[in-house]
Amino acid sequence: MTATLKAPVDLDVSKASASTATKETATSSPATIEAPKTVIEIDQLSFSYDQGKSNTLKSISLDIPANQVTAFIGPSGCGKSTLLRCLNRMNDLIETACITEGEIRILGHDIHSRDVDAIELRKHVGMIFQKYNPFPKSIFENVAYGLRIQGERRKKVLGEAVERSLRGAALWDEVKDRLHDNALGLSGGQQQRLCIARTIAVQPKIILMDEPCSALDPIATAKVEELMNELRKEFTIVIVTHSMQQASRISDNTAFFYLGELIEYDKTSTIFSNPGHSQTEDYISGRFG
Numbered sequence: 001m002t003a004t005l006k007a008p009v010d011l012d013v014s015k016a017s018a019s020t021a022t023k024e025t026a027t028s029s030p031a032t033i034e035a036p037k038t039v040i041e042i043d044q045l046s047f048s049y050d051q052g053k054s055n056t057l058k059s060i061s062l063d064i065p066a067n068q069v070t071a072f073i074g075p076s077g078c079g080k081s082t083l084l085r086c087l088n089r090m091n092d093l094i095e096t097a098c099i100t101e102g103e104i105r106i107l108g109h110d111i112h113s114r115d116v117d118a119i120e121l122r123k124h125v126g127m128i129f130q131k132y133n134p135f136p137k138s139i140f141e142n143v144a145y146g147l148r149i150q151g152e153r154r155k156k157v158l159g160e161a162v163e164r165s166l167r168g169a170a171l172w173d174e175v176k177d178r179l180h181d182n183a184l185g186l187s188g189g190q191q192q193r194l195c196i197a198r199t200i201a202v203q204p205k206i207i208l209m210d211e212p213c214s215a216l217d218p219i220a221t222a223k224v225e226e227l228m229n230e231l232r233k234e235f236t237i238v239i240v241t242h243s244m245q246q247a248s249r250i251s252d253n254t255a256f257f258y259l260g261e262l263i264e265y266d267k268t269s270t271i272f273s274n275p276g277h278s279q280t281e282d283y284i285s286g287r288f289g
């Protein structure tokens with residue numbers, strides 16, 4: 001029997017530990033707002049695609065705070081998507097892939113511990129892909145899908161959840177009169193927002209986004225970026241992006257990777273105005289990519 005994520009992994013953000021980054025913030029302004037909490041702790045993580053013969057990720061450590069957008073940037077092949085996919089154990093699907101060192105904790109739980117089921121984990125850690133991938137079903141059924149899988153049958157509950165999720169994905173006004181039309185008839189940008197609605201319908205805590213705008217035009221991109229700004233109030237977002245402009249517009253924190261190593265992790269404003277490493281500076285200024 002497969003054990004599930006213990007005590008629905010008690011994904012109560014308020015119980016998580018204060019992050020390193022936010023401890024600093026709290027020190028500089030002690031009497032103001034409550035410090036954000038760490039939701040994801042990546043601790044000395046090394047990862048291999050070839051049964052440990054070589055490491056694609058090398059001893060990565062970083063804490064990702066709640067209700068913020070954290071961007072992973074770096075040149076092609078540096079391991080951004082690999083790390084993102086480690087966070088909901090998508091790499092488990094690759095037979096020869098393995099963690100060779102370290103661990104990932106989500107709200108204090110080691111996600112590779114025996115009592116954590118990957119399917120259950122992915123309910124809490126949703127994912128949006130570069131290529132939007134709605135099912136060839138109605139708009140309504142796309143959004144209701146995850147809840148139906150979880151056994152929800154009540155029409156009223158499903159209807160309310162679909163409306164709430166479509167509103168959350170800033171799509172309701174555009175589709176409310178055609179909920180039973182095929183989702184594949186929507187524009188690319190609408191399909192991507194539908195995928196976001198489908199993800200948030202099951203109320204994850206974390207949303208991973210792997211270049212969510214790279215297949216979208218500038219107007220659709222702007223809508224998704226605007227949406228991320230809203231979503232961060234409720235969710236913790238981790239995004240992989242190739243676009244420096246996008247990272248600087250939408251993220252609170254940025255991690256720069258190079259050849260499988262984390263070179264620098266800081267507030268986005270610092271990374272883009274005063275990076276601590278010459279490699280970061282060279283990358284963001286376009287000297288290599």
Ligand SMILES: Nc1ncnc2c1ncn2[C@@H]1O[C@H](COP(=O)(O)OP(=O)(O)OP(=O)(O)O)[C@@H](O)[C@H]1O
Binds near residue numbers: 056074080081082
């Ligand atoms: N399924 C896989 N099997 C084996 N190697 C892989 C697999 N996926 C990625 N890799 C390799 O791992 C390294 C990191 O790839 P990854 O896709 O994580 O990089 P990335 O920084 O996201 O790149 P990009 O920006 O081009 O998407 C690359 O050398 C890539 O070829």
